[in-house]
Amino acid sequence: MGERKRKRYRFPKGMRPSTLEERRIFYTEEFNLEKVEEWFKHRKIRNTAFAVIVGRHSDIYLPEYADIKNKAAIIDEHRGLGDVLKYILQYLPEGVYYDRNVYKELRGCERCGSYKDCWDCDNFLGQELAFDIDPENVHCPYHGSVKDKMERGEGLSFCMIEFRRVRKLTRELYEELKAEFKNIRIVFSGRGFHIHVFDRRAVRLTKEERGEIARMFSRFAIDPWVTNGEMRLIRLPHSLNGLVSRICIPIEPEKLPYFDPRREAIPSFLF
Numbered sequence: 354m355g356e357r358k359r360k361r362y363r364f365p366k367g368m369r370p371s372t373l374e375e376r377r378i379f380y381t382e383e384f385n386l387e388k389v390e391e392w393f394k395h396r397k398i399r400n401t402a403f404a405v406i407v408g409r410h411s412d413i414y415l416p417e418y419a420d421i422k423n424k425a426a427i428i429d430e431h432r433g434l435g436d437v438l439k440y441i442l443q444y445l446p447e448g449v450y451y452d453r454n455v456y457k458e459l460r461g462c463e464r465c466g467s468y469k470d471c472w473d474c475d476n477f478l479g480q481e482l483a484f485d486i487d488p489e490n491v492h493c494p495y496h497g498s499v500k501d502k503m504e505r506g507e508g509l510s511f512c513m514i515e516f517r518r519v520r521k522l523t524r525e526l527y528e529e530l531k532a533e534f535k536n537i538r539i540v541f542s543g544r545g546f547h548i549h550v551f552d553r554r555a556v557r558l559t560k561e562e563r564g565e566i567a568r569m570f571s572r573f574a575i576d577p578w579v580t581n582g583e584m585r586l587i588r589l590p591h592s593l594n595g596l597v598s599r600i601c602i603p604i605e606p607e608k609l610p611y612f613d614p615r616r617e618a619i620p621s622f623l624f
């Protein structure tokens with residue numbers, strides 16, 4: 354059983370991995386498909402691929418999925434969110450993601466084999482630009498640098514000092530991006546923040562331009578693989594982050610400075 358050798362993480366008070374039953378309760382009773390649909394107003398859900406990771410970081414997963422527990426299981430055969438939800442309830446994953454790539458036809462890139470080389474392919478129309486700002490990437494007076502944390506196997510743990518730093522960096526990055534783009538969203542990911550840019554111009558950026566942007570904004574402790582386009586999956590807003598038991602939610606920029614993960618985005622199974 355997967356739950357035997359569960360890893361230990363250090364999170365701010367009240368945050369902890371969700372059990373399979375809690376995931377089931379969340380996706381049955383609380384997951385808001387209308388809000389997810391609203392998120393996708395800028396693109397077609399029908400042409401969007403989704404993915405689930407059943408237990409990579411939490412080590413909590415249904416035994417029948419032990420051999421895929423660390424992998425992203427891609428959902429590219431669906432007729433909409435209702436179907437996606439069926440897959441989620443089948444897998445009861447620790448995390449749900451969507452593919453930021455925009456395809457002409459959802460399954461048109463199957464023949465390309467690996468999606469990695471689709472930047473020049475006919476079926477590929479672009480990729481939503483995104484920034485992933487995570488607490489492990491900032492230095493902490495108590496827990497050290499990202500290297501120190503990785504060496505101790507604490508790459509996913511975080512404290513409130515690190516969280517406040519990423520919150521401030523997210524705000525600063527948002528302000529800088531506002532000078533360049535119009536349609537920007539901030540999302541609390543469960544540990545840190547994501548910034549999504551929906552502007553058409555951003556979707557059409559080349560791989561080289563994205564690499565340049567990743568370098569330009571590296572001081573904001575972003576994950577370069579998300580911004581440069583290599584990592585095309587991003588956590589689905591309004592889904593459950595099963596590692597910390599928090600809902601991944603969009604945040605109004607003016608509320609960002611006060612956002613506290615110990616008190617907000619809490620799924621009702623914790624009450």
Ligand SMILES: [Zn+2]
Nearest residue numbers: 462465471474
């Ligand atoms: Zn392709």
Ligand SMILES: [Zn+2]
Nearest residue numbers: 493496512515
């Ligand atoms: Zn720390």
